[in-house]
Amino acid sequence: MTVSFVETIDTHTLGEPTRIVLSGFPPLRGRTLKDRSRDLLHRHRAMRQALMWEPRGHVVMFGAVVVPPADPNADLGLVFMDGGGTVDMCMHGTIGAVTALVETGRLELGRDGVAVVDTPAAPIKVRIQRSGARVTAVELDGVPSRSIATGLRARLGRAKVLYDLAYGGNLIAIVRGSDLGINVEARNFRALVDAGMEVKTQAQAAWATSRSRPWPEVVSALIYAPLGKGRYRDLVVFRDHSVDRSPCGSCVSALMAQLHSLHRLKVEQWIECENLLGLAFRSRLVERDRELIPQLSGSAFITGEHRFRFDSRDPLRHGFQLA
Incomplete structure (x- = not known):
């Protein structure tokens, strides 16, 4: 023994x-x-x-x-x-x-x-x-974050859904809950998880065929909803229908980079991104050496x-x- x-x-x-x-x-x-x-x-x-x-x-x-x-x-x-x-x-x-x-x-x-x-x-x-x-x-301070692609397509049943790719320390597929026809709320947990997993799977399959792949995989799918006044709510799905209970710092970093690329978020503008439990990371982007650096605060x-x-x-x- x-x-x-x-x-x-x-x-x-x-x-x-x-x-x-x-x-x-x-x-x-x-x-x-x-x-x-x-x-x-x-x-x-x-x-x-x-x-x-x-x-x-x-x-x-x-x-x-x-x-x-x-x-x-x-x-x-x-x-x-x-x-x-x-x-x-x-x-x-x-x-x-x-x-x-x-x-x-x-x-x-x-x-x-x-x-x-x-x-x-x-x-x-x-x-x-x-x-x-x-x-x-x-x-x-997170790692330099950036938008990778916008307007990519996934098929969920008969519907085509647009998603974006962004990097925030890991490669993330990003989709709005409204584009899925699902409110980002705890009562829709299972529907959000199933949709997120399908988006992640299809995003990874498409990414695997890319000629230039500085990162090996799409790690997570982030489904988010704007709540107004700089507040967002998200749900993050990663491997095997697993769900991050936090808003996921790497995903929030990727989301901010994507929002910035779409002119929806300014540098040094603070936002709060909460999970389905109503607990939030406070975060912003700062510019340093021509790179976007996420700054994020939370407690454990x-x-x-x-x-x-x-x-x-x-x-x-x-x-x-x-x-």
């Missing part, structure tokens, strides 16, 4: 979980964080699934492995994962990880409350707001600290999923 342990802290950011892996995970190989993300994907599938899938996780569990940064100016590195694989950037996960590490004394900050987090997409700057020992908000809460046990006799030690 062999027994091993993995230690984590769990958080939620506006309802979306992040499992932050502190110790016990096999070392990730690679010079860059992008290399280490690929290593996690290809060499550590069993451990990733063990932490993300049942019985320790669930269908929308998300994770971040704390690693040494590759960038010499960064304070820590994060490599992101979920039950289906890895992603290059996760803003809700970064907010959750930074909150947990600061509140538990594992990440020390200067008086300015600023840290640099290395990620597979790029190093990003974060600013922490505190009230005593509690982190009340984390504001972060620690939900638990875990010491997971892996027993070689356990037939389900590597996790399982039921459709």
